[in-house]
Amino acid sequence: MDALEAIMTTRAIRRFTDEPVADEDLWTCLRAAQQAPSGGNVQPTRYLVVTDPDLRAEVGKLYRSAFTRYTEVAPERTDAAGVRIERSANHLAEHLATVPVIVFFLMPRLPSLVQGIDIGPVHASVYPAVQNFCLAARALGLGTTLTTVIRVHQAETLDLLGVPDRWEIAALVPLGHPAGKFSVAARRDVAELTSFNRWS
Numbered sequence: 320m321d322a323l324e325a326i327m328t329t330r331a332i333r334r335f336t337d338e339p340v341a342d343e344d345l346w347t348c349l350r351a352a353q354q355a356p357s358g359g360n361v362q363p364t365r366y367l368v369v370t371d372p373d374l375r376a377e378v379g380k381l382y383r384s385a386f387t388r389y390t391e392v393a394p395e396r397t398d399a400a401g402v403r404i405e406r407s408a409n410h411l412a413e414h415l416a417t418v419p420v421i422v423f424f425l426m427p428r429l430p431s432l433v434q435g436i437d438i439g440p441v442h443a444s445v446y447p448a449v450q451n452f453c454l455a456a457r458a459l460g461l462g463t464t465l466t467t468v469i470r471v472h473q474a475e476t477l478d479l480l481g482v483p484d485r486w487e488i489a490a491l492v493p494l495g496h497p498a499g500k501f502s503v504a505a506r507r508d509v510a511e512l513t514s515f516n517r518w519s
């Protein structure tokens with residue numbers, strides 16, 4: 320698939336079929352993730368792939384609870400797009416356990432100051448990997464969504480999965496065959512958000 324087409328049609332997919340994900344496809348996505356840039360090429364990301372049905376059920380419970388907690392405090396959105404996102408996000412929260420593959424992107428808990436100077440946050444070296452993963456999935460016809468709400472229950476989730484304390488969750492990405500079709504998502508006009516040479 321053309322790279323630009325993959326980029327333009329990669330969007331949040333939260334409804335999946337029961338079809339399993341081929342191991343080969345999963346590894347293609349992971350290799351694409353690992354190919355992403357990182358500061359000093361330190362490659363800080365660790366990937367924790369959850370496929371075991373019992374563990375997925377436990378992660379699903381934690382995710383649902385985290386999402387419920389979030390909806391209690393999130394500002395209410397009444398616009399059509401906001402309502403659609405909420406309905407779709409709620410569907411994922413209710414069905415995460417049934418998604419065939421759940422990938423955690425983990426990052427080390429490190430300060431972004433080195434010798435007192437700001438060299439950029441660690442997550443700047445992790446999210447490119449997440450997006451590469453999602454783009455590779457799209458190229459293979461697989462759906463993903465970058466999610467972070469599980470951080471509401473981060474400690475319990477890391478404990479469940481046996482992850483040492485020095486790691487934190489950058490993202491949880493469900494991976495599966497989409498129930499719907501890929502499309503180009505609505506976005507603000509980039510020309511209105513761009514200035515040249517000086518801020519305007």
Ligand SMILES: Cc1cc2nc3c(=O)[nH]c(=O)nc-3n(C[C@H](O)[C@H](O)[C@H](O)COP(=O)(O)O)c2cc1C
Pocket residue numbers: 329330331332333404407408411464465466467468469504505
């Ligand atoms: C940093 C970040 C955190 C997100 N967290 C969640 C999440 O916890 N749950 C969820 O369902 N979607 C989450 N999303 C997905 C966004 O809601 C989605 O990317 C946005 O609504 C645009 O969707 P679209 O590309 O389909 O238009 C997150 C996206 C980003 C970039």
